[in-house]
Structures are given as C-alpha cells and as structure tokens.
Amino acid sequence: MLMDIEKKIAEAVSGILLKETGQAFPPGGIELQKTRREFEGDFTLVVFPFVKALRRSPEQCAAFIGEALSEQVEELASFNVIKGFLNLSLKPFFWLGFLKKEMNRSDFGLQANSGNARVVVEFSSPNTNKPLHLGHIRNNLLGYSVAKILEGAGHKVMRVNLVNDRGIHICKSMLAWMKFGNGETPGSSGKKGDKLVGEYYVRFEAELKVQARDLVLHKGLDEEAARRQAPLMVEAQELLRKWEQKDPETLSVWEEMNGWVYKGFDITYQRLGVSFDKIYYESDTYLLGKELVLEGLRNGLLIKKEDGSVWADLSDEGLDEKLLLRADGTSVYMTQDLGTAQLRYDDFKPRQMVYVVGNEQNYHFDVLQKVLKKLGKPYADSIYHLSYGMVELPGGKMKSREGTVVDADDLMDKMFETARRTTEELGKTNDFSAEEKERLYHVIGLGALKYFILKVDPKKNMLFNPEESIDFNGHTGPFIQYTFARIRSILRTAGPDRLEAIDPAPDPAQINQKEIALLKTLFAFPACVVEAAEELSPAKIANYVYELCKEFNQFYHDYSVLNEPDIRLSDFRLKLAQLTATAIGNGMALLGIDVPERM
C-alpha cells in the first residue's frame, strides 16, 4: 500500500516517463522502496525497468528522473544516484508534518471502519475431551490476532468458535468416567474440569490398550481389529449410538461432563485473553450438509454409486472422488463442514470466511472449497484456510501417549513465574501493590509467550524448547513492553498538560538522523497494518514493532528528551516519543498483547 507521498512520487515519475518516452508506465507499477540504511535517502526508485525506454545508461536515467522530480515534488529535498538507484530525500518539513498530523491520534495506524461486509474468523475449535495444549495456544493466538488485525485494517470481524463436543472421542471419556469415576466431579476432587475429563480420556485409552493386547495375544487378531473389537470400544460405539438416539441418561452425563470442560476452558481462554462473538457446537451442526448434498445430487453435480453412496468427482481438479454420504445415508466429516460453511454464510453474509486450522487439514480444506465450488456456492471463493504449522518440541512432535504434551495452563503458569522472578531480580517495581505486581507478571509472562509464537510466520512449523523457556531479552515481547514502559515514564514526567499543549516547531536543521529514522519507521506503520491484514500475518506486525522499538532505543540512548535544553527540540522529541508509544501499544494490541505502564 502506498501512502500519499509515495503515490505522489509514483505519479510524477509516471508523468515524466510518459512525456519523455511516449510510453505509459502506470503509477501502480512504479516501484518505490525504502532506502536501505547504508545509503542516504528516504525512498528509492529502481530505474532499471525504464532504461530501455529512456535509451540511456541507468545512471543517466536516474539523474534525469531525479532532476525532473525535484521540480515537481515540493517535498523533495535532494537526490543521489548510485548505479541504477535513485535515492530521494524528503525535507524535514515533510516528516514534521507527518508527526503533527498523527501525534494526537490514539488510533494511529488503524484504519477507520469501512463498509459492512464482515469477515468471519473461526479459531480455537477444541475437542471437549482434553485440556488445551501448546498447539491450541498457537491456534488461539493466531486467530485472535488475525481478527484484531482485520479490525485494525477497517473490517468488521466475527470471531467464531466451533466446539467439537460430540463424537466417539467424547464418548470415550464419558464411558471411562462412568466405569471408573466413582462419581468424581471437579467439586469433589478440586480438579479443573477440562483436566478431569482429560484424565478419563487417557484412562480409556490405557484400559483399551490392555484389552486390545489381550485380544492380540489370545485370539491372534491384528492390532487394528483388536482395538475395534475390544469390549470397551464396542461399548463406546454403543454409547455414541445412544447419544445419537438422545438417550436421556447418556445426554445427561454428556451435558454434565461438557459443562465441566467449558468451565475449565473459560478459565484458560480468559487467562490467555481470547474471546469469541459466537460459539457453535457440533452437536447442533453435525447433521447439517446432507440437504446440500442431496440438492447437488438432484442438480446432477454429484454422483450416486450403485450402493447408494454419494460422491463428488474432483478428478478434473486434480483430486480424487470424495465421499459425501454413506450408502446408509449418514454423513461424514466433510458433509458436516459443507453444512457449517453454508450456515456461517447464512448467518453473516461475510465477504471472507477465515478458518484457522492446522496444516494437517490442508487437503480437507482444499476438498471443501472445491466441492462448494462444484455445488455452485458463491461463497466458495471467500473461504480461506489459514493453515499454520505445528509446534514441535526438541524431541519432535508433541505426543499425548508419551506425555510430552505441553499443557496450556502449566505453560502460562511457568511464564508468570519466570516474569515474577525476573522482575523481582531487577527490583524496579518494589513499590507496586501485591495486586499490581500480579497483574504485571501476567502482562509480561503472556507478552513473552504470545510474542514468541506470533513473531513466527504462521505457515512454518516452529520449535518450542520448554527447558530453555522463553527469553525476556532481545527480540522478545518483554523487550517491546520495556521500550513502551520507558516512553511512558518520560510522558508521565512531562505530564498531560504539557503534552497536550505542544505544537512542535523545532528548527528543521536540528532534527537529527535518529529522529528522521524513527519518523520514517513510524510512517510505515499504517501500511504495515493493511499489509498484515491482506496476508493475515501477525508476524508482519510483530516484526515491525520490534523494528520500531530498536529504532526508538537507539534514539533514546543517544539523545535526551526531557533534559534537552532547547525547549522546542524537547517538545518535538516528546511528541515523537508519544507517537512511538502509540504505535507500539496499537501494534501490540493487534497481537493481543498488553503493554505495561511500568516494569
């Protein structure tokens, strides 16, 4: 996204080229980039694309365009040419104007709400048979941040959560509880509800393993068959049937246990700082989609096999045939997802439907989209699978069977504890009340965790080493929070009265390179937000904010804001610091990370 001044330059270049060569170079195609640090200038025009049309050497082209631009663009102070690169420097006046325009906006960098078309972001979507773990944390943080970023770019967003509250895996934990639970409840044992239910799921698998091994040993079955035929599994299947037939007793156990899980999840969600606008339950939606499929069949878009099963033929799309209804007329997972897509479309009429789901389901979403397209659904193209990579441990994938799963609550506790230890060692907040301290540790601990996860490109697998834990120095959340707190300290000292009264008017000649560099970085923030929204990439924001903080810390190190004797300079720096704090705060908010006043 080009900001005004960049657009202006691009248009001027376009005009110059048209006049000189008679050829049209549309402004949109003219590439203006940030000048690299080691060269003098603010923006750089690469002139290689025009050398043929201009019929002179790259250096001459650059000089020619530079001359012409100087006459047309009043903001331009000077230019220099290195090889085929035209480096343009803007007048300090321009940067000062930018500061004055934005400095008092608390929503700096965020776009005003545009239009009514909504974006639906689905994320989290947990199973109700296990507590949340590190993988879910990545999912939740990504989803929540993407929603924030979309809002920041001016979209209306609905956050939805589709809870997987039914199915054979739920029946497993129910059955284990019914058999071995002795009426244990979160109240009776003091366990968190999701943890308690998770224990019975594990218990089921353990008992099943024993039974299956027995069948392998004594009946000579292979492992798969043994698992399927083991009495516990048969019972679980039976329980699922009873659930589907709405057996009152089964439903009541199901409701009770799910209720425990939801209470547990609520605590975890709240600590993690995520929330939803709407929660769907699979028990309400799992029968959807069948009508859609039958309609497609009537319209000749799908095929029916001799046994009565219904399929989508995707062979012309490079995929196989895909089953949508079994011979007995029952649904499969895909059928259900077709139905929920339709439901979501009917509910919100969104312009885009984003699904935050791990990359192990890439194929599934590919098929989902292609089937919807085949069915002629207009919203097929608005489906976007935000596919993210797995979180791996040093020993490889997390495996519940090997007990290497990193529990979400435990991890957060660990982060809070590290934050407490580090903060106490530094001893800067000894005057805080116990409550303030507690809040600070949460802000810092969560900041470290969230930033660690969000700074990585979503689609990449990432490594998490619980032993080394997460750093609080360098390219981290706390580093950014610290920078913010430092600025806030300055602004507090200056006081709101002075801050509000300032109309910065420094001698342009006295504005130094660090200040210009900081202004340039700030200038890039709004475009960064728009870009992050287009790419659905919190990592973009995360890396930008880090860049900004580094820039500020250099400035902070070299120059004093409040002790600057020249009051006009001091005022200018104060507003510069203020805008920086706003950008940091807004950027971190887009990541779902809080920033502390002091730390």
Place this chain on the structure above:
RNA sequence: GGUUCCGUAGCUCAGUUGGAUAGAGCAACAGCCUUCUAAGCUGUGGGUCGCAGGUUCGAAUCCUGCCGGAAUCACCA
C-alpha cells in the same frame, strides 16, 4: 508412490508481487549506568541462502530437476 508445505549464521527466526555489500536475537568475546527504566545501547567474530541447472541487466526470492524434513492421500474427526 501422488499432492502440498518447509530448508537462510552453532541455535531460534526476519528478509520472497525479482533489486544495491543477505539481516536480527540468542549463545561467545569486548565496551557503555553520578544523566528521562542497562528487560537497554555499541562493537567483534560467525553464511557455497539444501544442491544443480535455467529465465533476467539483476535470483535467497521466479521455473525445472534432485537431496533432506513435515503434513496429507479413510465409508475417522
């Protein structure tokens, strides 16, 4: 085996609609606090951008092949 994604410094990651001498952090080493918060700043060392071709004035970035890793390819969800 088919498909998709990934491979950048010892480690974790940026940089990819093609642009200048490939950047940060961690780790190692050396400096900087009587001055707005040292969770900071500065410096040193560290790279055949998996490999080989190709396209181009120009390739970490695009194309092809190969190597390595991950995911997926169920009348499971």
